[in-house]
Amino acid sequence: MVQAVEIQRTQNKKEKPSEQKLGFGVHYTDHMFILDYDAGSGWHSPRVVPYQPIVLDPAAKVFHYGQTVFEGLKAYRTEDGRVLLFRPNKNIQRLNRSNERLSIPYLEEDVFIDALKQLIEVDRDWIPSSPGTSLYIRPFIIATQPALGVAPSTQYKFMIIMSPVGAYYANGVNPVKIYVESHYVRAVNGGVGEAKTAGNYAAGLSAQEEAKAKGYEQVLWLDGVHRKYIEEVGSMNVFFKINGTVHTPALNGSILDGITRNSIIQQLQHWNIPVEERTISIEELYDYHEKGMLEEAFGTGTAAVISPIGELNWRGDKLIINNGETGELSAKLYESLTGIQTGTLPDPFGWMVEV
Amino acid sequence: MVQAVEIQRTQNKKEKPSEQKLGFGVHYTDHMFILDYDAGSGWHSPRVVPYQPIVLDPAAKVFHYGQTVFEGLKAYRTEDGRVLLFRPNKNIQRLNRSNERLSIPYLEEDVFIDALKQLIEVDRDWIPSSPGTSLYIRPFIIATQPALGVAPSTQYKFMIIMSPVGAYYANGVNPVKIYVESHYVRAVNGGVGEAKTAGNYAAGLSAQEEAKAKGYEQVLWLDGVHRKYIEEVGSMNVFFKINGTVHTPALNGSILDGITRNSIIQQLQHWNIPVEERTISIEELYDYHEKGMLEEAFGTGTAAVISPIGELNWRGDKLIINNGETGELSAKLYESLTGIQTGTLPDPFGWMVEV
């Protein structure tokens, strides 16, 4: 049941940053959404309040045992001034799968969608309109019970904060260089890799920093058991175009079920381009490359939408893909998806939700 | 360099809870310690302040990407009124290993020890003295920079909170029933299992809850690669006495390097009881039991010190250890360790640090 949302407007509107200098997750809008949970009363007291600090007991479980989940999605302003959300139902469905894995209570889909709509309505003037910009939305849940026993919390806060974000690629879509990680592991089957939970990102920081120091933008994660099957790239899903067919790692339990990934698969099927979800080894990729069959590679995620991969480095063995340039299919997918998202192209899939 | 600690005493001392009803991590003392970190200035502004809420931007990295580490140790009040800490240098050394894995800046050992001493001094009257009670100390670091990009934080808070805790075993040491976990995995080599970081505990909650529902106190974790080698039990290390020799899983990268574990090994060596750190499979354990050679099993950790295991259940196959009773060696180790910790026995190892 959707409860009435109390709306408390700020008296001090912030100055909006220049749309040319937004960056990612640096500026926050004037308001945020909060919903509380207590064992016994369930989720209660939905409210939109001025963006403000969270006040928590230092023993709150989120600080000690990491019981927390999050989501990420974007709102776009169309040329004719409408506001569109990209597949928000997928986010609440995934949030609930994450909740289940982290022993966090279920949150109703309608409550989530209503919260998004109410908050966006209040901060509507924060949605940028310059090409490539959007409003990044970060819903998250934290365990707030002050107790040091290792057990699920009896109290939670569900919150939504929002940040106007710039064009991911300042100078057009540019391929990235990726380091294939052989030492660190992001997630393993039986673990929390398919949940969108904080600990997965903390676990990836060292690898990311070491790759950066070697001149690589991100890492390609291999599976934790055999250390040879491809999982994800940084915090994106990954696709390879091999001899005309598009391949992506199957959802095996340790990979995040990306909403962009799912949409790319649908788009490819719609175009009658063959796409396969399967287990892909890193050796296999190098073999295909040797035979001249590895045509394109790209990461997919909400932040960048499509991120072409120009180079892989596995144990010092460098592999240049498509001469280090953005492939034709990568570019076409980027145009198509961002066109649907910003309303410049029709939406044959019924993905967009108007606010 | 140890900076002068500013001490701000509370004007409203709390009423102390009854030493008979302390529980674990439920009550907190009157004060806490805080030290801030900013890239550029490093760790600064050490202070003891009244126990109070933490105020953080909702975009603080700890909420989203789990960049956080913690420690756990105890202070004991001796019969003659002295206050003893158990091996605190081991805690700061482990904290720094966790810091390194989580891309959190190094914290000097002296700064940590001084912080502990200053805080304990101010809240000295909170250390309980009834048999089995102690003051549980929780140092932790959280990433506080408000930024949604996935990268190490530029700001942190190191804090210490303290909680008077009761006797772990209300009616003397009692064996626990343990469910051998075959579905969920706590950690894998290359991951963060050997770091004391929040995400590891969040990852374990589901298994723990499902085991509880089946009537088991905790789970025994198997390795994530082969799903057959023994790692830990709940959030304790684990030992098995087999035919007179004590066996414990070797530190392989996915197991926490427990300070109690290390102390038990030293104590056994001191008694000339053979002890082996090695890879132990669950099948092997069942085989030894069949042959009548599995004599005792116990978990070790700061909270319980020694927790005897009376039953294991692996895929429905129940194994009763020592008739479900506390073994002789388990009891002897418990007496010895808690005796050293509370000052009723001499400390041949030089473990205790007086405050």
Ligand SMILES: Cc1ncc(COP(=O)(O)O)c(C=O)c1O
């Ligand atoms: C680990 C990880 N993999 C993949 C993705 C891509 O998911 P989505 O397309 O839903 O943004 C994300 C989120 O951006 C992620 O955090």
Ligand SMILES: Cc1ncc(COP(=O)(O)O)c(C=O)c1O
């Ligand atoms: C996962 C885990 N294993 C083992 C231990 C035991 O370590 P220690 O003996 O240092 O308390 C702990 C901490 O209590 C732990 O959290």
